Amino acid sequence: MRRPGTDLAVTIAITVLVLGPLLVGGGYWLVGDMVFVPHQPWKSAWLGLDGSLPRAVPMDALVSLATEVVPGGVVQRLLLVGGFLAGGLGIGRVVGDQRWYARAAAITLFCWNPWVYERLLIGQWAILLGYLLLPWVARAALRLRADPRDWGPAAVVLVLSAVCSPSSGLMAIGVLAVLSLGRDRRTWWRAAVLAVGANLTWALPALTATTARVTTEGVFEGFAARAESAAGTAASVLSLGGIWKTSILPAERASAAVVLLSCVLSLVALSGIARSGPDRRRWALLAAAALVLALLPAVPGGSTLLERLADPLPGLALLRDSHRYLAPLGLVLAVGSAHAVGALRERIRPDTPALWSAVVLAVVAPLLLLPSLAWGALGELQRSSYPSAWGEVAGLVGPDDTTVVLPWVGSYRGYAWNHRRAVLDPAPRLLPGEVLIDDRVLLGGDRVVPAEDPRVVAVTGALAAADPAAALRAIGVRWVLVERGMGDPEVPGGRVAYDAGGLRLVDLAADDDVTDVTKRSARSRQIVLSIGHACAFLLLLAGAAWILTSRK
Amino acid sequence: MNTIIATVVGALASTVVLVAGVNAAQGEHKPVSNAKLYSYADQ
Numbered sequence: 001m002r003r004p005g006t007d008l009a010v011t012i013a014i015t016v017l018v019l020g021p022l023l024v025g026g027g028y029w030l031v032g033d034m035v036f037v038p039h040q041p042w043k044s045a046w047l048g049l050d051g052s053l054p055r056a057v058p059m060d061a062l063v064s065l066a067t068e069v070v071p072g073g074v075v076q077r078l079l080l081v082g083g084f085l086a087g088g089l090g091i092g093r094v095v096g097d098q099r100w101y102a103r104a105a106a107i108t109l110f111c112w113n114p115w116v117y118e119r120l121l122i123g124q125w126a127i128l129l130g131y132l133l134l135p136w137v138a139r140a141a142l143r144l145r146a147d148p149r150d151w152g153p154a155a156v157v158l159v160l161s162a163v164c165s166p167s168s169g170l171m172a173i174g175v176l177a178v179l180s181l182g183r184d185r186r187t188w189w190r191a192a193v194l195a196v197g198a199n200l201t202w203a204l205p206a207l208t209a210t211t212a213r214v215t216t217e218g219v220f221e222g223f224a225a226r227a228e229s230a231a232g233t234a235a236s237v238l239s240l241g242g243i244w245k246t247s248i249l250p251a252e253r254a255s256a257a258v259v260l261l262s263c264v265l266s267l268v269a270l271s272g273i274a275r276s277g278p279d280r281r282r283w284a285l286l287a288a289a290a291l292v293l294a295l296l297p298a299v300p301g302g303s304t305l306l307e308r309l310a311d312p313l314p315g316l317a318l319l320r321d322s323h324r325y326l327a328p329l330g331l332v333l334a335v336g337s338a339h340a341v342g343a344l345r346e347r348i349r350p351d352t353p354a355l356w357s358a359v360v361l362a363v364v365a366p367l368l369l370l371p372s373l374a375w376g377a378l379g380e381l382q383r384s385s386y387p388s389a390w391g392e393v394a395g396l397v398g399p400d401d402t403t404v405v406l407p408w409v410g411s412y413r414g415y416a417w418n419h420r421r422a423v424l425d426p427a428p429r430l431l432p433g434e435v436l437i438d439d440r441v442l443l444g445g446d447r448v449v450p451a452e453d454p455r456v457v458a459v460t461g462a463l464a465a466a467d468p469a470a471a472l473r474a475i476g477v478r479w480v481l482v483e484r485g486m487g488d489p490e491v492p493g494g495r496v497a498y499d500a501g502g503l504r505l506v507d508l509a510a511d512d513d514v515t516d517v518t519k520r521s522a523r524s525r526q527i528v529l530s531i532g533h534a535c536a537f538l539l540l541l542a543g544a545a546w547i548l549t550s551r552k
Numbered sequence: 553m554n555t556i557i558a559t560v561v562g563a564l565a566s567t568v569v570l571v572a573g574v575n576a577a578q579g580e581h582k583p584v585s586n587a588k589l590y591s592y593a594d595q
Contacts, residue, residue: 251575251576251578252571252572252573252575252576255571255572255575257567257571258568258571258572258575261564261567261568261571351553352553352554354553354557355557357557357558357562358561361561361564368565368568368569368572368573369568371572371576372576378576
């Protein structure tokens, strides 16, 4: 029944409709956490080997390697387009027993919903990629349950999900567990080995980080899901919206009518799950778990409970911004949507051809309910290009140097050349060596998540010292990069090595020697982490080889 | 029967297009101000 051609056509249409502006010209989409640079120099931090808290390990390493071959702008396009294609074709395969229009309904709902919009606009492209891999995780899980020896696909998708982000890795484990585990104990231990092996790549750096501390105070409340409209938080979350970051919400989601109509679509999709065969309870469990996780910090007492639990269990910090764990609900709703459309089709009789219009509506409803996602979020996502000053500054800094970036207030910037969109400071990815920025998270009001890196705390103290230049030299800082146009920070004295294009680079080493405090992570730790990365890589290779050989 | 179905589906579709479309069209380009730049929820 399945014809991949129609799935591909629908997926390409969705991809072009969402990413179109990025594909028709040069430059980058730089928004929120989405930072790509022309060339990302290699650093041991990309693999977590420097002892810092792994934030994008090992994705940064892969992006760095990719920009050795092609420019960062091409890497960004390949990742986003590849992600959407993988997501659309993947969900088409999960509901491959359905007719083409039912699969089209699944594809549109999976690739075009508020969760996708919000994660794209917040710039969490790697987490979005993890979401778009979930259909492949579901397929691998169903295959593993059918035959516990069929472990190859599960290995590949678990490793790829873990590469995207820790939360993507955990979501993949959750989906795999719910859909694959049964009475057969062989499946249990195989799934456990695969899950651990695939996630070593970020788990080991996190568990052995020496120069970072995790803060959980106030973060669960600050990142809790929120109501977008008068319809309330539960309605927002049920319709795959409700992110905490209110400034990026699409305008139509502020309308209670739109949110409630989106809930109707979700309920129709959930009703379709009841017709999804013997796995319907597993799909329902997955949806319920995603909803509970997303809503937990938002219910009265929920964030306090999580904070108390996080005291003895700092790993619970992974549940910060638990709204991201709503992603599996998107998968379930897409599957349910296909089955609901299938059920609707069965009711069409020769005397009720008008029901076809309901089928068409089910396919296009996600687009109609969220027109803001079209064409670069209707202009919210605009292409930008780095001024040449950034490349010239990067050429002056050495790979063993340490640079402090001013203004020392948070890590997000609103450059004029980037349409004054808030974006994570690109300096740590663009400049060689160690680049220190203020990593405090300012949640609004008085709430501030303190810096997690002791080096950042030391810089804060040095900048407040009587002679900040000497204090910075004493902690190993050679360069101060001042990004202009965002306040007027006090700049430590030194030789101005560069001053153009909105950037000023001050060399503190011109007046005196810089203390050598190069951060050296323990050799044993580096070996352990290297083994972890190697395990995940080998698991990926073995899984891919298994898939190729089992097809013969 | 066909008329009822077409009316219901048409009404639903036109409501969605009108409400979502009008709201989306009214959305503005929102450059971030210096004052709000560092406030995480406002970016």
